[in-house]
Amino acid sequence: MTFELQSTLAFFLYLMFFGWIGWRRGEVSELILLVMVLGGWLLLQEAGSVFVTLTNFVGKFFTLLQSGGLTGDAAEVLSAVSAAPNLITSANREAFLFLLWCVVVALTFVVTSDPNLMKLGKNRWLGLLLGLLNGIVFAALLLPLLSDLLPAAARWESNEGALAGLTTLLDRMLDLLWEGLLALRDWLGVLPTTGWLLLVTLLLILIAWPMRGSAAGKK
Amino acid sequence: MGPIEIFFLTVVLIFGVIGLVRGSARELGNSIILMFVVAILGLTGELGWIDRLVTRLEIFGTTEQQVQSASFVLISTLFLLIVLASYQGRTFDFSSRPATGLWATLSGLLAGLLNGYLCAGTVWHYADLYAYPFNALSGPLTATGQQLLGLLPQAIFPTPMMWAVPATALMLVRILK
DSSP: OOHHHHHHHHHHHHHHHHHHHHHHHOHHHHHHHHHHHHHHHHHHHHHHHHHHHHHHHHHHHHHHHHTTTTTSOHHHHHHHHHHSOOSSOTTTHHHHHHHHHHHHHHHHHHHTTOHHHHHHOOOHHHHHHHHHHHHHHHHHHHGGGGGGTHHHHHGGGSSSOTTHHHHHHHHHHHHHHHHHHHHHHHHHHTSOHHHHHHHHHHHHHHHHGGGOSOTGGGO | OOHHHHHHHHHHHHHHHHHHHHOHHHHHHHHHHHHHHHHHHHHHHHHTHHHHHHHHHHHTTOOHHHHHHHHHHHHHHHHHHHHHHHHHSOOOOOTTSOOOHHHHHHHHHHHHHHHHHHHHHHHHHHHHHTTOGGGSOOSOOOHHHHHHHTTSHHHHSSSGGGGHHHHHHHHHHHHOO
């Protein structure tokens, strides 16, 4: 079997997976996901600096609050704010924008998995087609970012045993995951404590909000 | 990474799996209680109640090491009893409109991980505060351990009392209709 045929089959399997998801979720959910994936990507590429500036502004605002900005001496507060480092720098700008895009995509996927929205999709074949389209879009956007993994995957072709490529790929994936967690820890390390508090509170509210209200109140 | 960090991460992971099985509707009720307990334990520490208790124990002629061990046992037993009671008994439950699908899995895991972090982190904090009683740690902490110490529930905010903020926010969401 030629390598081209293997690649084609692998890509076909990958697309079938997305098609199956589209079949299950329906065309309305898939269309919203497609718009958000493409729209979010384009928006962050074209106007990413707006989000970076806003995030840095929020970081400075928390520094202002922590240094007694609402009650303290204005000169001290101003010097504290100007000395505070930016949360997003040129070094982590791309990673931040990608993370933001991932959050938007993940939230859209969760929201559009709502059973009521999925019921709106009557045409399963259209859902399948849109699912396939989503698969192609994700491949186009994410494959360049997986270049770190591809050399490891190439060992699949080598003669080091049937599972050598798979284990090397898994090793590299775990390494990347660990490096990503360390980078995230370093980035979160510069968050002011008020930012941590806000993050924890918002995350808990986000989890609890769809389940708000007591069981007794619903009787 | 040393044994204590691995133990800490394992406990957090186990709680994550428990959260996955129980679901966020039940886990969040435990989170409210655990966050309030962390806040109250922090307050008692700031007010010096724990120190006063330690001083009283010294009256009985115990050594410094014994006092530290007793304080650790007292606090961690009390804390773990509350954890056990909250998991066994009734808490604020959010099961009127339980989450479904992928979100149910993800939110259950997140809430479980938070509870694990609060439980394991609190016990580790007090073990560190009382110089690791019963020779729980023979050598110095690794660099990762030192970094994790600064991220424990009692250290992540300027005062552990701040845990009352997310706990109160959750309670408000609970009573909203």
